[in-house]
Amino acid sequence: MCGIVGAVAQRDVVDILVEGLRRLEYRGYDSAGVAVMQAGGELRQTKRLGKVSELAAALSTQPLPGGTGIAHTRWATHGEPSEVNAHPHTSGSVAVVHNGIIENHQTLRNGLKSKGYQFVSQTDTEVIAHLIADLRSQHGSLVEAVQAARKLLEGAYGTAVMDTNEPETIVVARSGAPLVIGYGIGEHFVASDQLALLPVTRRFQYLEEGDVAEVKRTSVRIFDLNDERVEREIVESTVNHDAGDKAGYRHFMLKEIHEQPDSLRATLEGRINAGRVVAEAFGAGSIDILRDIQAVQIIACGTSYHAGMVARYWFEEIAGIPCQVEIASEFRYRKSVVLPNSLLVTISQSGETADTLAALRLAKDLGYAASLTICNAPGSSLVRESDLAYMMRAGVEIGVASTKAFTVQLTGLLLLTMSIAQEQGKHVKPLVELMAKLPTLVEQALQLSSSIEELAEDFAHKHHALFLGRGTQYPIAMEGALKLKEISYIHAEAYAAGELKHGPLALIDEDMPVIVVAPNNDLLEKLKSNMEEVRARGGQLYVFADENANMEPEPGIQVITMQTVPDLLAPVVYTIPLQLLSYYVALIKGTDVDQPRNLAKSVTVE
Ligand code: F6R
Secondary structure, three states, X not given: OOEEEEEXXXXXXXXXXXXXXXXXXXXXXXXXXXXXXXXXXXXXEEEEEOOHHHHHHXXXXXXXXXXXXXEEEEOOOOOOOOOOOOOOEEEOOEEEEEEEXXXXXXXXXXXXXXXXXXXXXXXXXXXXHHHHHHXXXXXXXXXXXXXXXXXXXXXXXXXXXXXXXXXXXXXXXXXEOOOEEEEOOOOEEEEOOHHHHOOOOOEEEEOOOOOEEEEEOOOEEEEOOXXXXXXXXXXXXXXXXXXXXXXXXXXXHHHHHHOHHHHHHHHXXXXXXXOEEOOOOOOOOHHHHHHHXXXXXXXXXXXXXXXXXXXXXXXXXXXXXXXXXXXHHHXXXXXXXXXXXXXXXXXXXXXXXXXXXXXXXXXXXXXXXXXXXXXXXXXXXXXXXXXXXXXXXXXXOOOOOOOHHHHHHHHHHHHHHHHHHHHOOOOOHHHHHHHOOHHHHHHHHXXXXXXXXXXXXOOOOOOEEEEEEOOOXXXXXXXXXXXXXXXXXXXXXXXXXXXXXHOHHHHOOOOOEEEEEEOOOOOHHXXXXXXXXXXXXXXXXXXXXXXXXXXXXXXXXXXXXXXXXXHHHHHHHHHHHHHHHHHHHHHHHOOOOOOOOOOOOOOOOO
C-alpha cells in the first residue's frame, strides 16, 4: 500500500527520496510524487501517474534541488489513480503525504469548505493539508498544529508534513500506520518502512501509536498521545542492505522461492535442540503460558490465514487441543465465544495488516489468556501489541505474492504445536527431530523447477483451474489457487477433494485443469477416487504425487513425482511446486509478477 519517505539534510535529498520510493514499490501503488523545499523556502513538487521510474524520469529533466523533502507512493482508496490525486497535497504553506484512511474526512471537508478552503482532489489526504493549514494560524509551530490536527482526525493513518514557514522541519504523526525515524550523521529521515532508508542509515526509532515527531536536521522531538515529550529507543537494524536487490533472479518472487531453504534454517536456528523445542522459543515467559493453554484461536488474512488452516490440523492431532481459525475481517465484526485458557494467535508477514491488528486489539477485551504473533517484521504493530512474539526471520519479502513467509509461518506454527505438546507432557521428540530435515527437503523440491516450467505451458491459455487436496493439503491447495489467481490472473478455486461431488464436478470438462496435491498418506486412496471422478468427466489432471503413490501418467493425467516426505512436513514441501507453477504461468502470461495489478504488499487499510 502507500509508502512515505522524507529527509532533512544539508545535501540535496531528491535522489534519497526516489530511491526510498523504489524500495517501497513492492508494497503496491498507482502513482508517485515528491515535494522539496527550495532555497528561500519555496515548495516545489512533481507527481506522476504510474511507476516511480516515470517520476524519476521527470525529475531528471526538471530537477528539484533542496535539503528537505517528502515523497509518496499512492495506492488509491479515495479517488481514482491520477496525477491530481497523487500526493503530496498542499494547502498554503503546508504539504502533506499520508498513508491510511481518514474516516471522518467528509465532515472535516464540509467544515473546511465552509471556511473557504478549495479542494482540487477527491482524496481524504487533502483534508489533512487544509486542516493543518487552518490550525497552523492558531499555533506557534508546525508540530503543535499537527498535534491539534491529530485530535480531530479519525481513522488509521500515518502522515508526514512540511511547512514553508519552517523549511528545515518535517513533522510526522502515527495513528494506526507505521512510521520510523532514521538517524544519519547530521541528517534525519522518515519512512513508513525502514527498508526505504537502508541505503542511508541503519539506526531507527519506531514511533508508537499516537506519537507526533518533529524531525529537524540536527534534532528529533517526539510527543506521545498526551502531548508529553517522550524518548523512543534507537535500534540498529539487522536487515540486509541488499534485501531490496534481486540477486540475479528475474523477479523477487523467484528469488524468494529459492531463498526458502535458508529462511527455514534461520527460523529453526537455536529453536530446537536434542529433540526439544527450546524453552522461550516464543519469548520470555512463554513456557508458563503454553503449559496451561487449553485452546487456540488463530486470526489472519490471505496466505497467512492458509498457514493457520494447516496448523489447525496439527494443534488438534499433535497437541490434542481444540483450534479455531478465522479470517480477521470476519472475526472483528462478530461476537465470538472464547474458550477457557485460550491462546490468541495472529499470523502476519508484515505485522501491519489492518484487519489482523484490529482483531488483536478487539480480542484484548474478550478474555484470552494471552496473545502471540507469528510475524516477520520486528518492531511492527502486531509484535509490539502482542504478549508473545515469534519472529519468523524469513528475511524481507518483496514480491507481493507471499512465498517464503508462508513456509516459515508453517514452520513457526509447527514449532508452536510441538512446544505446547511438549510442555503439556506429550512425547513429540521424534516429530521435533524430523523438523531439522525441512530445509533439505525443500531444497530437493526446488529441483523440480525446470519440469514445472515446462508444465506451465499447459496453463497459460486456460481461464480457470481447480486445486484439490485432503487433510493438511486442502489449505495447501487453497494457497496454490490463491498464488495462481494473484499473479497470473487465472481464476482458480480450491476444494477439499471430498467436496467435488457436492457441486464443483459440474465445472469439469476438457478445458478445466485440475491440480492435485497427493502425498503418500492415509488419505491417498480416497484422493485417488476423487481423481477418478474428474477423469470420468474428461477433466485434465496434474498430480503432484509421492514417488511411492503408485500413480502413473496416462492420457489426461500428468504426474509430477515428488520425493517421499514425512507426513508432518508434507504441507511445507508440497507448497514449493505450487509456488513454482504459478510463477512460471505468470511469466508466460507476461504479468507484473512482483507487483500484480490491484494488490498491495502490506494491507494497512481495512
Ligand atoms: C498473498 C498475500 C496476502 C497476505 C495477506 C496478509 O500472497 O501475500 O494474502 O498474506 O494480505 O498479509 P500479512 O501476512 O502481512 O498479514
